[in-house]
Amino acid sequence: xxxxxxxxxxxxxxxxxxxxxxxxxxxxxxxxxTTIVHALAHGAECVVPCxxxxxxxxxxxxxxxxxxxxxxxxxxxxxxxxxxxxxPFEYTPEAVGGxxxxxxxxxxxxALFRCRAARRVLVGAFANLSALVDCLATFDHPVHLVxxxxxxxxxxxxxxxxxxxxxxxxxxxxxxxADDVARLAVDAYTAADATETTLLTALxxxxxxxxxxxxxxxxDIARAAQRDLFALVxxxxxxSGRIVVSD
Amino acid sequence: xxxxxxxxxxxxxxxxxxxxxxxxxxxxxxxxxTTIVHALAHGAECVVPCxxxxxxxxxxxxxxxxxxxxxxxxxxxxxxxxxxxxxPFEYTPEAVGGxxxxxxxxxxxxALFRCRAARRVLVGAFANLSALVDCLATFDHPVHLVxxxxxxxxxxxxxxxxxxxxxxxxxxxxxxxADDVARLAVDAYTAADATETTLLTALxxxxxxxxxxxxxxxxDIARAAQRDLFALVxxxxxxSGRIVVSD
Numbered sequence: 001x002x003x004x005x006x007x008x009x010x011x012x013x014x015x016x017x018x019x020x021x022x023x024x025x026x027x028x029x030x031x032x033x034t035t036i037v038h039a040l041a042h043g044a045e046c047v048v049p050c051x052x053x054x055x056x057x058x059x060x061x062x063x064x065x066x067x068x069x070x071x072x073x074x075x076x077x078x079x080x081x082x083x084x085x086x087x088p089f090e091y092t093p094e095a096v097g098g099x100x101x102x103x104x105x106x107x108x109x110x111a112l113f114r115c116r117a118a119r120r121v122l123v124g125a126f127a128n129l130s131a132l133v134d135c136l137a138t139f140d141h142p143v144h145l146v147x148x149x150x151x152x153x154x155x156x157x158x159x160x161x162x163x164x165x166x167x168x169x170x171x172x173x174x175x176x177x178a179d180d181v182a183r184l185a186v187d188a189y190t191a192a193d194a195t196e197t198t199l200l201t202a203l204x205x206x207x208x209x210x211x212x213x214x215x216x217x218x219x220d221i222a223r224a225a226q227r228d229l230f231a232l233v234x235x236x237x238x239x240s241g242r243i244v245v246s247d
Numbered sequence: 248x249x250x251x252x253x254x255x256x257x258x259x260x261x262x263x264x265x266x267x268x269x270x271x272x273x274x275x276x277x278x279x280x281t282t283i284v285h286a287l288a289h290g291a292e293c294v295v296p297c298x299x300x301x302x303x304x305x306x307x308x309x310x311x312x313x314x315x316x317x318x319x320x321x322x323x324x325x326x327x328x329x330x331x332x333x334x335p336f337e338y339t340p341e342a343v344g345g346x347x348x349x350x351x352x353x354x355x356x357x358a359l360f361r362c363r364a365a366r367r368v369l370v371g372a373f374a375n376l377s378a379l380v381d382c383l384a385t386f387d388h389p390v391h392l393v394x395x396x397x398x399x400x401x402x403x404x405x406x407x408x409x410x411x412x413x414x415x416x417x418x419x420x421x422x423x424x425a426d427d428v429a430r431l432a433v434d435a436y437t438a439a440d441a442t443e444t445t446l447l448t449a450l451x452x453x454x455x456x457x458x459x460x461x462x463x464x465x466x467d468i469a470r471a472a473q474r475d476l477f478a479l480v481x482x483x484x485x486x487s488g489r490i491v492v493s494d
């Protein structure tokens with residue numbers, strides 16, 4: 001019997017206690033997941049997700065002088081007084097190397113906290129698809145793909161990424177689908193992924209994609225559509241409140 | 248501005264008051280929607296959906312002798328003492344012509360009642376896809392495709408049918424998608440519908456499809472996958488509690 005994959009289109013759709021004993025993968029493709037992968041790939045010590053701007057400011061103030069970088073967004077825009085916004089391109093080795101990235105975004109951060117009950121909480125994006133899938137294959141626990149959505153609404157971009165992860169788990173490691181939501185996500189991914197151009201087109205025509213286009217962040221969508229940019233898996237450690245590179 | 252289409256993967260996912268002023272289409276492809284279309288196409292006067300078996304028995308007892316036919320299922324099986332189960336093939340002109348079909352199924356009936364607040368409540372299936380789409384195009388109200396699901400779980404078969412309806416509305420009448428759930432349903436339908444064979448394969452590999460395969464009802468799945476068998480639209484009239492052929 002292969003390990004089953006469940007998919008949840010919103011954190012609110014995860015049944016109570018469903019994550020216990022399982023591995024959760026938080027997906028906020030545009031852009032928190034993608035950006036966290038970039039930050040860790042470019043040498044950040046860790047990423048500290050914070051639910052509110054005030055929490056982030058307090059967290060940064062508690063770090064040694066110069067050790068923390070404040071990053072994140074509200075409504076897709078950089079927060080006043082923060083060093084960085086939420087574009088993966090901002091998280092360069094120069095900006096984040098050796099630093100603690102104190103990070104707050106609207107949907108991705110909330111999704112991470114909602115998944116605390118899982119045995120492991122990983123972060124997934126196209127940017128780390130292969131590494132994530134290879135990592136998941138080493139566990140013997142049910143996998144829950146948890147889409148962050150936007151302000152409580154299902155978003156196509158997160159579902160497409162969940163479908164890509166589920167389909168790759170099936171192809172490479174014979175994972176099965178535990179529910180029809182995983183099948184639908186794979187159907188959606190299959191339809192969009194006939195070519196990488198059509199995947200990008202689908203991502204642009206999504207709740208998150210349209211918001212970013214309006215704000216002039218089209219390049220971020222193209223970046224988020226690129227697969228396997230980095231071979232690492234961010235893991236959220238609820239006890240320490242930190243996201244680090246998983247062993 | 249084109250009329251928007253929303254999709255809800257479960258009745259429980261419909262936000263409070265979202266249906267007011269809109270047209271709801273209830274989709275329980277395997278098999279209530281498909282069977283209701285067959286019953287009306289084969290001359291049933293009306294279909295009376297009932298939430299419980301007791302309600303159905305009371306409703307039938309209130310009809311003139313011989314005027315009512317009891318139909319429906321629990322767990323995919325005909326209910327003891329009922330004339331008909333929930334296979335579209337049972338609803339022949341001989342069985343239902345001129346009769347009131349008193350009908351109770353687990354998920355479809357509940358979904359109909361949950362949609363009462365809408366301005367109109369229609370029933371959708373592949374069997375009446377074109378007629379439904381042409382009917383929806385005559386209204387100037389938002390369309391809500393409401394998937395019945397199974398026992399509170401999202402099902403691929405209802406989402407695929409919702410995707411087929413949404414995509415046909417877009418192709419023929421330039422309807423837009425009001426949310427990413429409609430886009431995902433269309434993505435899923437597009438992936439499955441490369442050929443009618445692949446649609447049938449997808450339907451068999453769904454929550455409802457697998458249940459029917461176990462019960463030996465494979466022919467019902469093939470029937471439910473056939474498009475445009477009948478040019479009629481069932482409409483639920485909450486005040487009278489009846490489903491009739493829409494004008």
